[in-house]
Amino acid sequence: MKKALITGANKGIGFETARQLLQQGFYVYLGSRDIAKGLEAVETLRAERLTQVEFVALDVTDDNSVQAARRAIGQTTVSLDVLINNAGINGGSPYTALEANSSQFMATFDTNVIGAARVTQAFIDLLRKSPEPRIVNVSTSVGSLALQSDPNWPAYSVAKYAVYSASKAALNMYTIHLAYELRDTAFKVNAVCPGYTSTDFTFHHGGKVAVAGNRIVRYALIDQNGPSGKFFSEETNPETGTIPW
Template sequence: MSEEQSMRYPNGAANDGNGADGAKVALVTGANKGIGLETARLLGREGMTVLLGARDLGRGAAAERALRAEGSDAHLVSLDVTDQEGVKAAAARVEAEYGRLDVLVNNAGAALGSGSGPSTADPGELRALLDVNTVSVVAVSNTFLPLLRRSPAGRVVNVSSEVGSITAMTDPDGPFFGMSGSPAYPVSKTAVNMLTALYAKELAHTPVKVNAANPGFCATDLNGHSGGRTAEQGARVSLHLATLPDDGPSGVLWGHLASEDDPESYGVLPW
């Protein structure tokens, strides 16, 4: 295993933003449950002001109460990533209250689709999932990018998946070669990976770093809690990318390595 592959999580970066007591300000979409909630929890523990983007305001309010009870400076933000006007309203609120954004975690997503492969896939389901998982990344990122540019060290984390890696999915000796089912979710995450690379290229000469996170197969509502990793383990991947130092990478897919025997093995994955 390479040195890059065997790297473990560093400590979070120092906080110097405009949140409570000068803390950095982070927005996590889909933060009311699962990996999104655990990501918000970990960012809050780093001392960041955490904005909980949630479509379900009831669950979002419960998440806000839980994190605040733990000592985090957490605030619910109404945010449906497929509603452009709602995204604009959320950005206007962040600008009015904080003036900038230091971390954006594009975590909101869905998994659906029928069929045993591309030849039996429903095109309508593919369109719907691309809207939620991929188009929303563009909508949210572009709307909040002006605020991220005001940060001295903006970080964008696009939650993706190793099943979006064409290399991993076509490796006959890899763990995903025999994977079957609807292509909608893998295709949507492959598109997220490409968007990550293109944003990183466009923003290469700015302080904003854009990376994709592979949480691994975590037990969440997305998969009926069938995953072998916890949501907190998956959230550590986003925490790492959200707190990269100035000399950290941009434009990589980083996270859990399913090909390694060590369940705590992390590194850069192939596109």
């Protein structure tokens, strides 16, 4: 049975991704910094007869929490097949480059970029023991430098969230470097935009969470002929899914 760890999986897209991987026969470690909500999420899935799921307390901004999660998971498995770095925050308002304060930038980068790196480094040894390890960094088309600078992009005038966009652009760069460093291995590492989705994150505006979860799961399941080091947004480019950095 393949095993996956998903960060920030107690609700929204992370939770739906957990559900869909469970339906694919995975054993899922559901990471959540909120213990009560994480346990509740696990019980919800088990009530759906998706029983191969385990809650893991995991705050991606806390070194001790990440190391504790690594020890806990390491006690139950010798390998990990999929890591989905899903945990993220939008930085809060004000959203503009001239008004957002330093605390917003620090907190958002700590979660969205450093958190992903922190978790990846902690679990890379377990991932290396999988015959087909996959890492999906949940990104967004809003983090594309090319699109953000293109006046013809449909979201050009509305997707200007300076802190969030900057953090996801940085996550994209981390993805490129991670894929490069693992280029001669069985790893596949990609950045995936789930699309504008109706969750707490978007104040419940946007598309269906099931569609978003499926977009992430697709790249968690790619075979050895699949891509690595790429940036995908099927919402932005329905034909190939690839979008410019």
